[in-house]
Amino acid sequence: MAMTFDHCTDLRAPMVQRILKWGHGLILVTFLITSGVLPGCKRREVTRETPQMNVDDQYWIRVRLHRRMTQCWVKTSQTVKVTSGQAKPVTVSVPKVGLALAIAGQGVTLGGQAFDANEIDICPDKPYVFRVDDEPYRGRLRVVVNQGNDTFDLINEVPLEAYLAGVVGSEMPTYWEPEALKTQAVVARTYCLYIKQRFGQNRHWDVSKTQAHQMYRGMDAESAQVWEAVLGTYGRIIKTQDMDGEEVTFPAYYSSVCGGHTENSKNVFGDSYMSLQGVPCPYCQHVAKLGQFFWPMAVFDKTEISDRLVKRYSSLERIAPIVHIEPEGPSENGEYARLTRVRLIGQNGQSDTLRAEDFRLSIDPSGRIIKSTMCRLEDWEDQWAFVAGRGWGHGVGLCQCGAQWLARQGRSYQEVLHYYFPKSKLEQLY
Numbered sequence: 142m143a144m145t146f147d148h149c150t151d152l153r154a155p156m157v158q159r160i161l162k163w164g165h166g167l168i169l170v171t172f173l174i175t176s177g178v179l180p181g182c183k184r185r186e187v188t189r190e191t192p193q194m195n196v197d198d199q200y201w202i203r204v205r206l207h208r209r210m211t212q213c214w215v216k217t218s219q220t221v222k223v224t225s226g227q228a229k230p231v232t233v234s235v236p237k238v239g240l241a242l243a244i245a246g247q248g249v250t251l252g253g254q255a256f257d258a259n260e261i262d263i264c265p266d267k268p269y270v271f272r273v274d275d276e277p278y279r280g281r282l283r284v285v286v287n288q289g290n291d292t293f294d295l296i297n298e299v300p301l302e303a304y305l306a307g308v309v310g311s312e313m314p315t316y317w318e319p320e321a322l323k324t325q326a327v328v329a330r331t332y333c334l335y336i337k338q339r340f341g342q343n344r345h346w347d348v349s350k351t352q353a354h355q356m357y358r359g360m361d362a363e364s365a366q367v368w369e370a371v372l373g374t375y376g377r378i379i380k381t382q383d384m385d386g387e388e389v390t391f392p393a394y395y396s397s398v399c400g401g402h403t404e405n406s407k408n409v410f411g412d413s414y415m416s417l418q419g420v421p422c423p424y425c426q427h428v429a430k431l432g433q434f435f436w437p438m439a440v441f442d443k444t445e446i447s448d449r450l451v452k453r454y455s456s457l458e459r460i461a462p463i464v465h466i467e468p469e470g471p472s473e474n475g476e477y478a479r480l481t482r483v484r485l486i487g488q489n490g491q492s493d494t495l496r497a498e499d500f501r502l503s504i505d506p507s508g509r510i511i512k513s514t515m516c517r518l519e520d521w522e523d524q525w526a527f528v529a530g531r532g533w534g535h536g537v538g539l540c541q542c543g544a545q546w547l548a549r550q551g552r553s554y555q556e557v558l559h560y561y562f563p564k565s566k567l568e569q570l571y
């Protein structure tokens with residue numbers, strides 16, 4: 142089990158030897174250890190116990206880890222309690238190599254033992270950590286057998302705070318300012334509770350582990366700084382008013398670099414909240430890497446754009462090939478305006494419209510080439526060019542690079558939240 146941390150690896154040894162040769166070795170090594178450059182060298186740390194294992198169901202997050210699997214390995218330290226259907230929980234001891242989990246019959250087998258049920262819960266002992274094919278997670282593992290009994294989905298059921306420990310370090314560099322990391326923790330907590338409440342009711346999971354919701358890498362994303370940010374904002378979310386003046390949990394969106402002004406959510410995702418109206422952000426340009434704040438252009442062949450759009454939206458087949466694209470209603474932020482919608486016109490004269498953000502991500506699903514919709518669309522005969530681009534990401538809600546800049550200037554996470562989500566209120570959940 143690699144669930145204890147030992148950072149005194151051979152990789153670091155040559156560096157230490159070089160420092161010793163420099164003559165001030167002892168002082169330097171002491172400094173490096175105490176300053177955290179060589180963390181963990183003082184002693185082996187025991188795995189932190191997963192918090193909140195007794196918290197209410199409403200604060201458990203069900204993360205879809207893998208879909209349509211036929212087998213995998215589950216590892217943990219001693220035993221697991223397995224609950225399936227109405228049967229009493231069964232304790233299964235786990236050998237060092239782990240237990241093979243495989244589809245079989247009307248359910249699955251775990252370590253050769255059959256569990257005939259559609260849903261099986263696997264709960265490890267304290268400190269409630271386990272590995273699935275070497276990916277480390279906290280909480281419990283739920284196996285959901287798909288119709289036809291030939292594959293299963295794997296869901297990580299994890300208490301909210303432990304979930305966040307796997308998100309914050311996946312969504313923001315862990316060496317950033319503590320107040321920026323805290324801002325990220327509150328925003329991620331708010332966003333995932335909103336998604337759970339809004340979409341979790343009708344499916345057996347709440348969020349995916351990808352950028353479709355929030356990046357979640359389980360314990361691989363944890364660090365001392367991340368835990369400090371999570372526990373330093375324990376149970377805190379932000380609330381806002383909807384357009385009827387009612388106080389609600391809302392999708393506290395965030396993106397990397399807003400490009401100079403955050404965007405009204407209505408123009409990007411179509412939802413309207415008091416705290417998602419868009420604010421000036423003269424801050425992210427100080428933090429964003431070269432090519433993230435300004436990106437000169439991205440060029441695609443017209444046929445390729447048409448093909449990619451039709452591949453993503455089969456309803457566009459009726460107008461394909463798409464020969465003309467007209468941007469509609471750029472947002473109102475002057476030089477920071479974004480494309481909000483595009484009208485797609487087919488060779489047959491028929492047309493359809495798409496949100497600009499969906500248009501961008503259909504052409505470039507990575508989001509790394511056409512980095513944002515804060516750009517101009519130009520017709521270059523056989524090609525479409527996205528020119529004079531600014532920013533990276535959808536630009537709604539928190540600007541992560543802006544938050545880092547404000548934190549560097551000594552602003553607290555409460556101030557940063559208030560800036561990017563005006564009129565929002567902090568609330569303590571538990």
Ligand SMILES: [Zn+2]
Pocket residue numbers: 398399400401402403422423424425426540542543
């Ligand atoms: Zn910004």
